[in-house]
Amino acid sequence: MKFNRREALRAGLLTSLSIASSAVLPFAPGCRKRASGVERPNILWISLDTTRRDHLGCYGYELPTSPNIDALAAESRVYTQAISPSSWTLPAHASMFTGKFLASHGAQKDPEGPLVLTSVISGHKEYERYRARGISSEEVTLADLLKQAGYDTAGVVAGPWLKKAFGLGAGFDFYDDARIDSLDGRLAQSVTTSALAWLQQQQQSQNPFFLFLNYFDPHTPWTPEPLFLRPFTTPEITQGDPWLLEIAKYDGEILYMDVSIGMLLKQLKASGLYDNTMIIVTADHGELLGEHGLHGHGAYLTQEEIHIPFIVKEPRGEREPARLSTRVQLVDILPTICERLNLSLPPGVQGTSLENMAHPVIAEVYPYGFNSEDGDWQVIYDGDHKLAWNSKGSHKLFNLRTDPAENYNILEREPELAQSLMKKLKDYLGSLPKPPEIDQGDIQIDEETLRTLKSMGYVQ
Numbered sequence: 001m002k003f004n005r006r007e008a009l010r011a012g013l014l015t016s017l018s019i020a021s022s023a024v025l026p027f028a029p030g031c032r033k034r035a036s037g038v039e040r041p042n043i044l045w046i047s048l049d050t051t052r053r054d055h056l057g058c059y060g061y062e063l064p065t066s067p068n069i070d071a072l073a074a075e076s077r078v079y080t081q082a083i084s085p086s087s088w089t090l091p092a093h094a095s096m097f098t099g100k101f102l103a104s105h106g107a108q109k110d111p112e113g114p115l116v117l118t119s120v121i122s123g124h125k126e127y128e129r130y131r132a133r134g135i136s137s138e139e140v141t142l143a144d145l146l147k148q149a150g151y152d153t154a155g156v157v158a159g160p161w162l163k164k165a166f167g168l169g170a171g172f173d174f175y176d177d178a179r180i181d182s183l184d185g186r187l188a189q190s191v192t193t194s195a196l197a198w199l200q201q202q203q204q205s206q207n208p209f210f211l212f213l214n215y216f217d218p219h220t221p222w223t224p225e226p227l228f229l230r231p232f233t234t235p236e237i238t239q240g241d242p243w244l245l246e247i248a249k250y251d252g253e254i255l256y257m258d259v260s261i262g263m264l265l266k267q268l269k270a271s272g273l274y275d276n277t278m279i280i281v282t283a284d285h286g287e288l289l290g291e292h293g294l295h296g297h298g299a300y301l302t303q304e305e306i307h308i309p310f311i312v313k314e315p316r317g318e319r320e321p322a323r324l325s326t327r328v329q330l331v332d333i334l335p336t337i338c339e340r341l342n343l344s345l346p347p348g349v350q351g352t353s354l355e356n357m358a359h360p361v362i363a364e365v366y367p368y369g370f371n372s373e374d375g376d377w378q379v380i381y382d383g384d385h386k387l388a389w390n391s392k393g394s395h396k397l398f399n400l401r402t403d404p405a406e407n408y409n410i411l412e413r414e415p416e417l418a419q420s421l422m423k424k425l426k427d428y429l430g431s432l433p434k435p436p437e438i439d440q441g442d443i444q445i446d447e448e449t450l451r452t453l454k455s456m457g458y459v460q
Helices: 005-010 013-022 067-073 089-098 125-129 142-148 188-202 226-232 235-239 242-270 330-341 415-431 447-455
Strands: 042-048 077-083 131-133 152-156 174-176 209-215 277-283 310-313 322-329 361-365 377-382 385-390 396-399
Touching: 042 089, 042 242, 067 242, 067 277, 067 310, 089 142, 089 330, 142 152, 142 209, 142 330, 152 188, 174 188, 188 209, 188 242, 209 242, 226 242, 235 242, 277 330, 322 330, 322 361, 361 415, 377 415, 385 415, 396 415
Parallel strands: 042 209, 042 277, 077 322, 152 174, 152 209
Antiparallel strands: 077 310, 277 310, 361 377, 377 385, 385 396
């Protein structure tokens, strides 16, 4: 069998990760090993790009995509109603890092934005319209806060929208955005290897650590090595509906990612760091797999795109494992960590502690007009209901308890409720401070990032 480049790289997964794990990170007594209730635990935050909650075992999926994440979830507080504030990578991660909604941090596709996605194809002037806006250098990020609090901070990322050009590397002592040089993104194996190398170098430090990891493999294209595809295929699938095979490939990518995460967690345990580390596992968004006749993400705010996994493992002994139905969001992580560490929140944070959720649950997406004919979307949740405002007037109201698949728009049946929720949504968004002005002038994104964005379909 002839492997493509991605498969060839993955063929060495077990060997290379085995080598990486053979040198157990020695634990230096007195550095970070403390009793439960420690004031400053280590913090590991794992972002699973494009990962649907309903394709993980800990959320009820019957196929074996996530044994290591499931084992972690069994020791954790698992939130079953977590919502991303957007349906694509850049604004979702900006919300993670700032505790703000898109309306305030402003990181998004923007026809007037300072990040110019030109020179994708030499001589094609039309590509100057592909522009974006990152987060302002004025924003205070979680990494900034933790660095100021004495943490060693590191990030290892795999997707192009997380490259330094977009502002998400602020506050990190070490930010590895290398090897994102093709449509494949960066492999989970590479992320884990880099993370373990940094942990080994950091072991001599007397400081606790904050380590952020972005795994990208469930994003298209789905080309899992046969070892990871095999558990999800049958002769009927491989010889039948081609789309069922594509979904099997998606599951295979999740399994490959899970194996790499499992190696990282195994190493933390062997090094004596696991028990005293707060571990957060989230996704930035999910993926449409044919529901509503749609595929992909980033143009709508369907449940398949924004209803995400959200898992929090506290240091051992601090909290009992639980499944919680509280509706929470990615903006709530920064204030939760600040509350845990007794740190003051920076001005303008809209998220609240997971224990004291006190803001409307909303989401926003503003696709390029020339990429989507269906306009912008904003949603707000209220009890069983989800109201979706659309810039072209195609507003929708769903009862998620009776219609979790969002098949029946009940807006005309309950106009008063729809009007009330629309007013609440608009009033809240209108109350939020606007993003800081970015006066950097036009910034040409490096050719590697441009090439990658084009190959992924973000730039045509």
